[in-house]
Amino acid sequence: MELKFVHKVSKGGVFNQIYIPKSRQGEFEAGDTVEVRLIGKKEKLFTHKVKLTNFKEKLIKDIFNFLGKFNNIEQIVIVGSFLIEKTIYNDIDIILLTKNEEDEKFDNRIHEKLTEEFNLKFHVISGKKSGLIKNLKFSPMMRSMFSHFVSNKKFEIPAERIIDKNNILLILMSPEDLISYDLKYSRLYYDSLRKLFVTEKFINNEEEDIIKIYEDIKKEIGEKLFEEIKKNEYISKKDTEKIRYVISTKLKKIKGSLNGKK
Amino acid sequence: MGKNSDIDQITTILSTALRHKIGAILGMDKKYFRKYEIEFSARRDLAKKILKECNFNSYDKNKITILLKRKLERELERRDYINQKKFEIMDEEIEKVLKELELN
Numbered sequence: 535m536e537l538k539f540v541h542k543v544s545k546g547g548v549f550n551q552i553y554i555p556k557s558r559q560g561e562f563e564a565g566d567t568v569e570v571r572l573i574g575k576k577e578k579l580f581t582h583k584v585k586l587t588n589f590k591e592k593l594i595k596d597i598f599n600f601l602g603k604f605n606n607i608e609q610i611v612i613v614g615s616f617l618i619e620k621t622i623y624n625d626i627d628i629i630l631l632t633k634n635e636e637d638e639k640f641d642n643r644i645h646e647k648l649t650e651e652f653n654l655k656f657h658v659i660s661g662k663k664s665g666l667i668k669n670l671k672f673s674p675m676m677r678s679m680f681s682h683f684v685s686n687k688k689f690e691i692p693a694e695r696i697i698d699k700n701n702i703l704l705i706l707m708s709p710e711d712l713i714s715y716d717l718k719y720s721r722l723y724y725d726s727l728r729k730l731f732v733t734e735k736f737i738n739n740e741e742e743d744i745i746k747i748y749e750d751i752k753k754e755i756g757e758k759l760f761e762e763i764k765k766n767e768y769i770s771k772k773d774t775e776k777i778r779y780v781i782s783t784k785l786k787k788i789k790g791s792l793n794g795k796k
Numbered sequence: 797m798g799k800n801s802d803i804d805q806i807t808t809i810l811s812t813a814l815r816h817k818i819g820a821i822l823g824m825d826k827k828y829f830r831k832y833e834i835e836f837s838a839r840r841d842l843a844k845k846i847l848k849e850c851n852f853n854s855y856d857k858n859k860i861t862i863l864l865k866r867k868l869e870r871e872l873e874r875r876d877y878i879n880q881k882k883f884e885i886m887d888e889e890i891e892k893v894l895k896e897l898e899l900n
Contacts, residue, residue, distance in 0.1 A: 659827050661827060669827075673824055675825050676825060698824070699877070700877035701823065701877075704819050707816065707875070708816065711812065717838055717842060719838040719842070721834060722835065725835075
């Protein structure tokens, strides 16, 4: 009969150690020779500016474990409202770093599998790590997305920011439209304010921390109005004008800074 | 509102919606914007709402296609920061949205 037991390695004062369970002491005696084999690596989470509750930590570990079955996934990063909101989050945003560039079908397949397994709402984006790193240098919005994250491996946001004027002007297109035309769809104001505040930080070479950015927006328009536009609720003409004023002031400032850059 | 005015309003809204969509498709953040396509969908939904009150015949639909193309072309020309491929994908995107709104 093979004598074996499964146990976790524990941290010792000098060396890590494995204890013989009390009930097996008669079988494994001092002086006996044993073989130690690794059968499961400890799940380690790499967090960036995130404090997880036990529930969220367990769920993320389960998600990482589940996605570990897919060979072409090299690294998993979770971003977005799930990490920063206590209860009101839209879905769980998952970025998959893959060995090869995958298409939308791959994202949809993983999305389906995750939904089946966890019965939760997910949003999946995949891409090669090199492409993501490049994106993070150029894209203010991606940087804000990655301002808080949890990963199964170490991940670093590149410090370098490259200002691509065309890309910035493309981001500014939405807020610019809102100055002249009211669609009576307040969530558009929320998105535009977010874009403007994030872009301003990016141009000024400042951290695009989305939590701080939300606080800055609240300071400008007030917490109540911020929550209303976030939920796409009806807002008065007076409030619309208030937001438009903030948008046009920010636009002017950003365009001024942008023209000052080469 | 008269039919011509409705056509004018719908094509203006849709040309802006498509300008945003094309910008997103060709932009650096296309993966990010796949999720945040709100600028396009909010406008498309507004056009849908207006369309409920309209009764367009095939002549009107043809007029919408021509006018939408003209307006979108102008919108894209004015924004040289959007990648030049915009003119290559323009027709395909017009066709998609018109099909979705049963205007083709």
